[in-house]
Amino acid sequence: MTATSISRRALLASAASIVVTSVSANARIITGAMPWSPSAANPPRPWRPGPWQFFTADEAATVEAAVDRLIPPDEHGVGGKDAGCAVFIDRQLAGPYGRAEGLYMRPPFMAGAATQGNQSPDAPAALYRAGLRSLADHVKANFGGASFAALSPQDQDAVLSGLEKGSIELKNINSADFFNLLLQNAQEGYFADPIYGGNRDMAGWKLVGFPGTRYDYRDWVERHNEPYPLPPVAITGRADWTVR
Amino acid sequence: MMARKLPAKDVVIIGLGWTGSILAYELASAGLDVIAIERGPWRDTATDFPPSYSPDELRYAIRLDLFLRPEQDTLTIRNNLSQTALPIRHFVSFLPGNGVGGAGVHWNGQTWRFLPTDFRLRSHLEQRYGKAALPEDMTIQDWPVSYDELEPYYDRFEKLCGTSGKAGNLRGEKQPGGNPFEGWRSSEYPTPPLKQTLGPTLFAEAARKLGHSPFPQPASNLSEAYTNPLGLRIGQCTYCGFCERFGCGNYSKSSPQVCVLPALMRLPNFSAQTECEVTRINLDSAGKRATGVTYVDTSGEEWEQPANIVLVCAYALFNVRMLLLSGIGKPYDGQSGQGVVGRNYAYQTTSSVGVILKDKILNPFIATGAHGMMIDDYNGDNFDHSGLGFVGGGYMGAGQTNARPIQTRPVPRGTPKWGTQWKKATAETYQRGFSLSTHGSSYSYRDCYLDLDPTYKDRFGRPLMRMTFDFHENELKMSAYLTDRLAEIARAMDPVEITANPRKGPYNVNIYQTTHNTGGTVMGADPATSVVNRFCQSWDVHNVFVPGGASVFPQNHGYNPTNTVGALAYWTADAIRQRYLKNPGPLA
Numbered sequence A: 001m002t003a004t005s006i007s008r009r010a011l012l013a014s015a016a017s018i019v020v021t022s023v024s025a026n027a028r029i030i031t032g033a034m035p036w037s038p039s040a041a042n043p044p045r046p047w048r049p050g051p052w053q054f055f056t057a058d059e060a061a062t063v064e065a066a067v068d069r070l071i072p073p074d075e076h077g078v079g080g081k082d083a084g085c086a087v088f089i090d091r092q093l094a095g096p097y098g099r100a101e102g103l104y105m106r107p108p109f110m111a112g113a114a115t116q117g118n119q120s121p122d123a124p125a126a127l128y129r130a131g132l133r134s135l136a137d138h139v140k141a142n143f144g145g146a147s148f149a150a151l152s153p154q155d156q157d158a159v160l161s162g163l164e165k166g167s168i169e170l171k172n173i174n175s176a177d178f179f180n181l182l183l184q185n186a187q188e189g190y191f192a193d194p195i196y197g198g199n200r201d202m203a204g205w206k207l208v209g210f211p212g213t214r215y216d217y218r219d220w221v222e223r224h225n226e227p228y229p230l231p232p233v234a235i236t237g238r239a240d241w242t243v244r
Numbered sequence B: 001m002m003a004r005k006l007p008a009k010d011v012v013i014i015g016l017g018w019t020g021s022i023l024a025y026e027l028a029s030a031g032l033d034v035i036a037i038e039r040g041p042w043r044d045t046a047t048d049f050p051p052s053y054s055p056d057e058l059r060y061a062i063r064l065d066l067f068l069r070p071e072q073d074t075l076t077i078r079n080n081l082s083q084t085a086l087p088i089r090h091f092v093s094f095l096p097g098n099g100v101g102g103a104g105v106h107w108n109g110q111t112w113r114f115l116p117t118d119f120r121l122r123s124h125l126e127q128r129y130g131k132a133a134l135p136e137d138m139t140i141q142d143w144p145v146s147y148d149e150l151e152p153y154y155d156r157f158e159k160l161c162g163t164s165g166k167a168g169n170l171r172g173e174k175q176p177g178g179n180p181f182e183g184w185r186s187s188e189y190p191t192p193p194l195k196q197t198l199g200p201t202l203f204a205e206a207a208r209k210l211g212h213s214p215f216p217q218p219a220s221n222l223s224e225a226y227t228n229p230l231g232l233r234i235g236q237c238t239y240c241g242f243c244e245r246f247g248c249g250n251y252s253k254s255s256p257q258v259c260v261l262p263a264l265m266r267l268p269n270f271s272a273q274t275e276c277e278v279t280r281i282n283l284d285s286a287g288k289r290a291t292g293v294t295y296v297d298t299s300g301e302e303w304e305q306p307a308n309i310v311l312v313c314a315y316a317l318f319n320v321r322m323l324l325l326s327g328i329g330k331p332y333d334g335q336s337g338q339g340v341v342g343r344n345y346a347y348q349t350t351s352s353v354g355v356i357l358k359d360k361i362l363n364p365f366i367a368t369g370a371h372g373m374m375i376d377d378y379n380g381d382n383f384d385h386s387g388l389g390f391v392g393g394g395y396m397g398a399g400q401t402n403a404r405p406i407q408t409r410p411v412p413r414g415t416p417k418w419g420t421q422w423k424k425a426t427a428e429t430y431q432r433g434f435s436l437s438t439h440g441s442s443y444s445y446r447d448c449y450l451d452l453d454p455t456y457k458d459r460f461g462r463p464l465m466r467m468t469f470d471f472h473e474n475e476l477k478m479s480a481y482l483t484d485r486l487a488e489i490a491r492a493m494d495p496v497e498i499t500a501n502p503r504k505g506p507y508n509v510n511i512y513q514t515t516h517n518t519g520g521t522v523m524g525a526d527p528a529t530s531v532v533n534r535f536c537q538s539w540d541v542h543n544v545f546v547p548g549g550a551s552v553f554p555q556n557h558g559y560n561p562t563n564t565v566g567a568l569a570y571w572t573a574d575a576i577r578q579r580y581l582k583n584p585g586p587l588a
Helices: A006-014 A057-070 A085-094 A124-142 A153-165 A175-191 A200-208 B018-029 B057-062 B116-129 B147-161 B198-209 B316-326 B419-429 B473-491 B562-580
Strands: A019-022 A028-031 B009-014 B034-037 B075-078 B270-274 B277-283 B290-296 B302-312 B343-346 B349-357 B373-375 B394-398 B433-440 B449-457 B463-468 B495-501 B518-520
Touching: A057 A085, A057 A124, A057 A153, A057 A175, A085 A124, A085 A175, A124 A153, A124 A175, A153 A175, A175 A200, A175 B057, A200 B419, B009 B018, B009 B290, B018 B034, B018 B270, B018 B302, B018 B562, B034 B302, B075 B449, B116 B147, B147 B562, B198 B373, B198 B394, B198 B473, B277 B302, B277 B316, B302 B316, B316 B449, B316 B463, B316 B518, B343 B449, B349 B473, B394 B473, B433 B473, B449 B518, B473 B495
Parallel strands: B009 B034, B009 B302, B034 B270, B075 B463
Antiparallel strands: A019 A028, A028 B270, B277 B290, B290 B302, B343 B518, B349 B433, B349 B495, B373 B394, B394 B433, B449 B463
């Protein structure tokens, strides 16, 4: 999600009024004015439609089924699957988040008190791979060889609930930790800007009435108890603004 | 390989956030040749947080795109001396800033002054309640500067920011509508208070009914356009609800980018060097004078920047680490209680009361980092602590900073965390639920401190800093008392349900609280219990200053720190300009 520094280099090179002295290739001195030029930007990277980037087909089927139980389709709106939560998680795991980029990942890794925070040596992508494999094994052994996606919604809920409570134990991974990661990422997908592949048609924002990226509410601050009248807008605008 | 030596400067500044940019402007305006070295990237509004993509909760609030990356620097944490400290691999409890603008980019804009009695905390409390009222291991101390001395500098920082608010005490005269407990102010706030949404309005009505004195929170998200003394224009806040953890795309949240840098960058005798990390302050052979700093650029090459004055302007925690790594001042030893650098680390004791109302439309997404209605009746020593079993306090009230839905989705107690019932409750409660909060003091203790970790290293092989911290009984009792008072007000709002969440120990680094880390390079009148003197000058190395980072706070009070940080930056700049330049040497 971090943009490259290409725009920054271009910006520094193009700003004629600024003195930019290089004492080496990487030590840059800025003086004389703000180093700004038109069109320089650090925008987000939108998701791209297409095949799964991280999940195998089986993993994707499990995650799609799970997010649709965590956030079920009902009269309040679409479920996690149709909102794109599994796609969102797939793209996140294939990117910097999945690799734990930017985090402190130096050894030694030691188990500590809960107050000391996450000490796992595994990045989210590795946690998913291990968790989904163990979950598949558990379901296969306990439901006559079936996959999670093939279970009834009631059985899927029972499995998810068992993970949440820790009453189902998974090999190689703490089941409650894995459940919490999945729930956190599913909800991120449901409520994040649609630019990352989830929250399709702004379903999550419509569920609660969040207007998204409107960025200016000055005329409504003191209109207490009145519903905000405008529908949500995302970073890329609204679907109905686009010619199909 | 030897570091390559650069031409000498008058002043080298480590870190270009609020204090670095203020000191740079003040000293470069006085004709000094100034360079600031910043370990993060250059950042400006148009390029890095324009309105077109700044309101992105996932990127900025969840993935923390603008913050310090732990792989670059982090610290280790333990609750007490018997634990083995482990690294904070992912920041949660507090979120240090990074890059030009520092924490001034991502703050909420809450712009409070400390109380006059806060500045003589130990003397005041001992005088009123007796020495025995303070726990033996509590190491609070008086500031070496008084509120009266600092008042003009608070005024300057507020005018730099254009802070919006309502005075409660103008030169000793109480003002209706303002905070009746605040210290005297030499002038009204530069801009009038922000408008209030429904949540804070209902809180203020309930608080007034119970005899409290609600007032608008002082905010550096501006109620109207304003031109500051540097000639820079700050825009009107649009209540977009993307303040904390975000840069402001409207030029309406005060920050170094908006309030200082455009003027600073025009000064030909100032330069900024970004993505270069200072690794140490260099000392002469006697260790009495700094000769400059050594830094590493992004290719790993080392450079030496000689300078006559070194200003330590990083985030509070990293000011402490810089002095520890440079061998300036005696490191504090938590076992013996000897030494000063790292001593009196403190934090903030926050708590909340969740409120769900009947049939209201709060529009909670209409928000700024700092609008809201507060009461100060239970801050500092504004109330009688006799028989309460604790000292300290905090402000409390309704400040709706946002309702961004990944993180803010109130639901009634007992709601499952997922599934059909969760979804229904989420949809039904979003418009009716909000949170009141207390912002309590965190006094300092003998066993709460910072030192260098024996095991974990950064990317250059330097030891990480180690934090040893837990909440003490005094703070937990204070939080319980304040949260009870807040719950009383919440009950007067005719709620369907309230949930009081007083702060509970042990300190958990995995729960967001505040990025208000204080102490470690404490300012004081006695070199045995402080690192810098009353002018924020090192006792040991007279040409090293720590100009007002929150690391100089002797303890933390019941307010957000930024206004005091900014005031001390101006205070130190004046001391350097008016005293030190004329006669370089110890100022106290």
